[in-house]
Amino acid sequence: MAKCTGNFMMKKDAVFIYSKEQLGYSFSDSHPFNQKRIVLTLDLLKKSGAITDSDIIAPRIATDDELLLAHDAKFIDIVKRAGKGEIKETAGEMYGIGTEDTPIFPNMHEASAMLVGGTLTAVDEVMSGRARHALNLGGGLHHGFKGRASGFCVYNDSSVAIKYIQQKYGARVLYIDTDAHHGDGVQWSFYDDPDVCTLSIHETGRYLFPGTGSVTERGNGKGYGTSFNFPIDAFTEDESFLEVYRTAFKEVTEYFKPDVILTQNGADAHYFDPLTHLYGTINIFHEIPRLAREMANKYCEGRWIAVGGGGYDIWRVVPRAWAHLWIAMNGIDAPTGPLPAEWVKRWQSESPVPLVETWEDPVPLYKPIPRKEEITEKNAQMLEQALHLIREKRESC
Incomplete structure (x- = not known):
């Protein structure tokens, strides 16, 4: 723990934003977006001895005025009425609710505003100097738009949080999104804003929702x-x-020079994820937060806020992947070997699949990819194209 500049209070390395109220964001028992993954992650951290109750801060609910930073009043009103059963699903469809992806559920507004409030709580902990880093796994709803829900996301907590940071703290924000799905809602919210930089690494939209996120979308x-x-x-x-992540993160951060970094940490780039087509292993989720911490310490005096996001294998992937976020935030060496036996025993009876019982993935996790060299080369060419503006400016200096 480090001493805060200018006073005698001790600054925590990190705080964990959580309360049971975050679990109220639930479309149905069969919906793929399942907040039980937060419970599984927190329990894994506790049974690993990596977190204590003193590290946990309860979220607050976002106010209407805060939601209005990134959402239309009419949309907020529709969400409120839908959660009270006052509108039919057909009436909500034009606002993106009452759909197969984003069904209406009781108290939808309150549950959604709680997730936004969790990210705002994380923001205030970091920007006020009480903590260097903050984690709100209930956030990361990056598909929400100003006047429409989309892709399991009602309110967009990251968009609200970035506007909040700008208004309250006057800071330049770098938003990094490693969810397998393009961070479209956040990107379009700040597409013409020079003080917010968005960076999204995602599976190409050729076969995956939302179908956007081309290298030509540059602002x-x-x-x-x-x-x-x-x-x-x-x-x-x-x-x-x-290779894409490290290169992009480092070059964009050096180019933009942010005051604070906000990362969205979907865990759906893993091979086991049922909704995507990437062949990542748990190794990428070990590396992602460690570079984020390094970049925040180098450029932002440690100011790093992290939120959750996608991740639909809630048993074998998400708890291990998200645990690495908290572990990295606290500068703890990455765990290896068996998961806590007590955790495995507690949750195996509920899991519909055999749990992975080690921090590492089984080897081999999948059969070799015949197009590996072709895919790697294609990604390298994409990386060069996506960064050419920065590299041209650097070479001209």
């Missing part, structure tokens, strides 16, 4: 050159994914 007007997209090929493996 608009004064915001041109502050939107970066890295669409990787289906079946991309660890080495290629991490």
